[in-house]
Amino acid sequence: LFDRVTEPLFLPKGEENIVFKLPTEYLAPRYQSIVSEITDRWGGVKNRMEIDVKPITLPDLSIPMTLGRGENFSPFLPHHRQMASRLVETFLGMRTYEDFLSLSIYCRDRINPYMYTYALSIAMLHRSDTNELPLPPLPEVFPDKYVDGAVFSRARQEANVVSSGNRLPIVIPLDYTASDLDPEHRVAYFREDIGINVLHWQWHLYYPFSGLMQIVKKDRRGELFYYFHQQIIARYNFERLSNKLARVKRLLNWREPVEEDYFPKLDNIVSSRVWPPRNAFTTLRDINRELDQIKFDIQDLERWRDRIYEAIHSGSVVNEKKQLIELTEMDGIDILDNMIDASILSVNPNLYGDIHNLGHVMMGFCHDPDARHLETFGVIADPATVMRDPIFYRWHAFIDSIFQEHKKVIPRYTVQQLSFDKVCVTAVEVITEKAPKNEFSTFWQQSDIDLSRGLDFAPRGPVFVRYTHLQHAPFITKLQVQNDGPPRAGTVRIFLAPKFDERGLPMLLRDQRLLFIEIDKFPVQLKTGSNIIQRRSDESSVAIPFERTFRNLTGVGESQQAAAFTFCGCGWPQHMLIPKGRQEGLSAEYFVMVSDGSVDKVEQPPPEQNCRAAHSYCGLHKRRYPDRRSMGYPFDRVPRDGVNTLREFMTPNMGIIDVKIRHSEIAVGPGPGNVPATLPNLGEL
Ligand code: CUO
Structure with a gap:
């Protein structure tokens, strides 16, 4: 339903030539008088897969239909928001999956395509009979919202002239919207x-x-x-x-x-x-x-x-x-x-x-x-x-x-609210392959995205654009935690912030606390005595891999599988987890805290999905936010009186190290799975 959403539904969709057989009254009014012409035209399409659409008693759609098909839509506009909410409510109100599907099909060629995509996506995410279905990433439905407009005429040319297996990706330069004069x-x-x-x-x-x-x-x-x-x-x-x-x-x-x-x-x-x-x-x-x-x-x-x-x-x-x-x-x-x-x-x-x-x-x-x-x-x-x-x-x-x-x-955190009795972080280390200890390494990477679902021209087949984005080498955080109490649950919280301000001067915690970015948060079981904890950057609770933001793209011409774009698809993009840094290395502080798991824990059943959800910024589907502390803890509040610097703020269950973020201007091409470098071998640490 999302494929080429600006084109009439009766045109074949997808690589499989799916043809929807619509009741005549489902066709947009403009096409109702040419039913036989449409049937003749698509009757000859080979290998088509026909889907019969069951008619239903239609609900009142007059409010969402007020917005013209060719108008722009935004949920920030109250009037648009009301129309879209009404449509979402109508979708959610359909009693069976079949009725919901039928209504979605009826609406598709009548409702503004962007509002339709927005409302149908919300409805699918919130209906229990559809919330496991993959939704396509928006750049594939509306590539025009994400890539340089100049790409489309080149994409059309490539699609018209070159057969689908031989098309070259259209390269979007990094600097296409402005120059360094700005x-x-x-x-x-x-x-x-x-x-x-x-x-x-x-x-x-x-x-x-x-x-x-x-x-x-x-x-x-x-x-x-x-x-x-x-x-x-x-x-x-x-x-x-x-x-x-x-x-x-x-x-x-x-x-x-x-x-x-x-x-x-x-x-x-x-x-x-x-x-x-x-x-x-x-x-x-x-x-x-x-x-x-x-x-x-x-x-x-x-x-x-x-x-x-x-x-x-x-x-x-x-x-x-x-x-x-x-x-x-x-x-x-x-x-x-x-x-x-x-x-x-x-x-x-x-x-x-x-x-x-x-x-x-x-x-x-x-x-x-x-x-x-x-x-x-x-x-x-x-x-x-x-x-x-x-x-x-x-x-x-x-x-x-x-x-x-x-x-x-509101009250500042007391030392007691920050501490974890008898737990002490004794060592923190960041390990990146081919980089000195406690150093992050960033560079550019090119990745391919298929636009063809959103392009309204024939012939079909994938049309890739290649865009350049920031990337970092995967890394491991290694911690040593001393627990002088009984075995207990803890929560590891990892943040990163710049060490110096614009003038190169050390920052007051009052200002620096607003710059701490969350890198990861995860539960640990602490045994009595010394604990070694190792955590990989690709396990972060903040981020999801490139393949989940987009689809399972493994490069031009290779097979694609729809990655489940449900709640599992929500998360900060892994390739943007670490800021760019500088060529000479940007000084930063890597902060680790182990808080008391018995205070942090939210009692609830485990998440439904079997994927690892990036809950830090997205929460969990149908679950409570899985951390009882205020979001951003311990940096969400002004430091207690008398504390001016990060070091003064520290309690024994916290650790900080100086790190550098070094950027290299190299650009890595798209590789299988777009994985730029390997994680260090844990056995070698
Ligand atoms: Cu203003 Cu997300 O853009 O809320």
């Missing part, structure tokens, strides 16, 4: 990384803003929103420091022109237009677009912001019944996020508004705030493309600073 372009490899952008879109599918309570109300949803986006900003700042750029500035003053520009170079196959760019020093303005049923002023956002700050400083929010709800140490962040984010879980939408989503909309329409030019929004207003634009990081740095304001007013 200093911000130094971190374009991060902003435009396909894996990172896919994750962001997926994340918002798992945690939608609106819809039925059963799909929105998930364990610590708000807190996870805050933590996921906080970590994105920390990782972005780490990349900026790697590239000698200062940390991103919060977008605080919405009346000042925005310095950062962005020219996305993306096509939009749904609207057949290009994505609008934003010029440097564009002024943000009040939005009044009848077309999109949206009207708000910058002043609305300012008012909501002030009310949110007031709530944080008074320690409680006011709900719709005018009752005070305390922003507690553990749950305050969840409440706060749901009203900023803003989801339907907001305690008081009238009072606290919709600041985060409408911020995206304000920035997305700054080139045409009253729709006089009939222009659509820029990449900053679509969750599939937002992370490409430098302004995304300025906006989310602002959003994060609100959460940090709350973290500033």
Whole structure:
């Protein structure tokens, strides 16, 4: 159903020439009068696989059908969100799998293709009869949202002229959106990384803003929103420091022109237009677009912001019944996020508004705030493309600073809350093959992605693009932990942060704590005495391998299998786990902590899926977040009084080492499974 979603369904789909046999009333009205022509045309297709579609009594689809097929769609826009939520509800309401399939087929050629993909994906992830089915990665459905628009005419040419087994991948250079004349372009490899952008879109599918309570109300949803986006900003700042750029500035003053520009170079196959760019020093303005049923002023956002700050400083929010709800140490962040984010879980939408989503909309329409030019929004207003634009990081740095304001007013962790009695981390080491001890090694790698599912031209067969992304050599973390108590459960928490600031000076923990990126978190059983723990980078609870972000691609022309793109497909891309660093080596601090497993543990059945879920940023499907501590612990709060540096913060169950991240400008080609280097042999350690 996702294959060539902009083309009519009755055209053969996939390599197997699947032909859907539709009841006449299922055909889009335009085609109903040419049924015999369609039947004749596809009757002769060899080796076709026919699927009979059973008609059902159709529900009312008038609301989602209001959005035109050729219009752009974004869940950040309230009107679009309402339409999509209605469609998701209708999909979820279908009693049997057969009815759901039939309705999905009926909708496919009638609903806006992007809204259809969004709503159907959410429905499939949340229906018990479909949540194990693989969904295709979005770059295969809408490659236009991820790759240079210039690729498509070349892809068409390659597909037309060269038979499917002999096609060469179309190479997308690393620098296709800008040149080094723009200093911000130094971190374009991060902003435009396909894996990172896919994750962001997926994340918002798992945690939608609106819809039925059963799909929105998930364990610590708000807190996870805050933590996921906080970590994105920390990782972005780490990349900026790697590239000698200062940390991103919060977008605080919405009346000042925005310095950062962005020219996305993306096509939009749904609207057949290009994505609008934003010029440097564009002024943000009040939005009044009848077309999109949206009207708000910058002043609305300012008012909501002030009310949110007031709530944080008074320690409680006011709900719709005018009752005070305390922003507690553990749950305050969840409440706060749901009203900023803003989801339907907001305690008081009238009072606290919709600041985060409408911020995206304000920035997305700054080139045409009253729709006089009939222009659509820029990449900053679509969750599939937002992370490409430098302004995304300025906006989310602002959003994060609100959460940090709350973290500033709650109690600091005491030494006791940080310690683990009689447990001591005695040694930490990072081992990377062919690199000195305690050194990470990064470089460039090329990988291939098949676009053919999303291309609307014949002849069929794979059409690959080859894109260049950051990669790091796999590594092992080795720890020595002394347990002078009885055998006990512990949780190992590993973080990495830059050691020096922009000026090369050591950082105060107050600032450095915001730059700690999570690398891994896992349970351990400690025996009494000395414990040696070894953990491979590909086991990280943060990241998933390239093959799971995309599909099981093993290179051009080789077989592909759909990797299960369910919850297992959610995770930070493994190739972006370690920031780029510098050629001369970037100094960083590698922090390891073993916390008390009996405090951390969440009692619940094991996850349903048999894959290893990257739960740190994505949580678990149908389960509670598997760590009872506040997300980001122990760096989520301001350090206790009298503690200024990381070293002063340390308790015996923590360890830090100085590490270097060394970048090499070499580019490794696509290899089998895209694995660049081997892990060190554990036997040799
Ligand atoms: Cu993910 Cu603003 O929430 O982009």
